[in-house]
Amino acid sequence: MNELINEIRQGDTDKYRLLVRQLAPSLRSYLAGRLSDFHLVEDLSQEIFIAVFQSIEKFDPKYDFRTWFFTIARNKLNSHLRKTYSKKNLKFAFEEEIQNLVAEVCDEDPDRERKLEHIQSCIAKLPEDALEIIKSRYYTNETVISLAERLNSTENAISSKLFRIRKNIKDCLSAELRHE
Incomplete structure (x- = not known):
């Protein structure tokens, strides 16, 4: 060589x-x-x-x-x-993607705008490290292996964090919709 x-x-x-x-x-x-x-x-x-x-x-x-x-x-x-994938661009892309997914599901829903506001509220409540992980995984399509390597963690730990983050968003959305 x-x-x-x-x-x-x-x-x-x-x-x-x-x-x-x-x-x-x-x-x-x-x-x-x-x-x-x-x-x-x-x-x-x-x-x-x-x-x-x-x-x-x-x-x-x-x-x-x-x-x-x-x-x-x-x-x-x-x-x-x-x-x-600056934080600002990722936050916008993340929120926009969530809104698009909800729009597909509830296009005919008269409460669509209200639900979108609740989703944005739930996203805003995530800690910065959780936002970085979920955005890297789902919006830049970074693999769990790559995330683990970059964050000096294990694949199992990253997978567990992703599960908890998704559960937090879902629980937050359910709670906000119940408290209307």
Whole structure:
């Protein structure tokens, strides 16, 4: 691998194409485990390969190249997620999705607007960490495995939290509708 890297550093773009062919399947697999959109996986893969190419002079051959490469990939992925799914955008998307789901169920319901207000109220009552988890899971389609890894938790703990969050929203909605 070090010989290949040296040839790339000397300007051999054909060798870089070879490196891309070698690493692309692993990179796409890594990204697909954290993103649900195929096109986004492809776009982000290209961005990562460009960043690696532009930074290859900084690589220290005494370290493992794959580790360096996937560190860049992880950083690019996290940067993309932070930019794309800011808290404000996620809160709006989350509320809008809940409203759309309720609208489908109770389109003919004369109390539809009132129910939507109750749903928004229940969402607003969720703690920030719960909002982040449920939005990441259901609106960015981040996998439970990826959430557990990112939050330094276990898959079982994340699954349990998601269950409790959904139950809290449902219980809140029931309570608000009963107290009218």
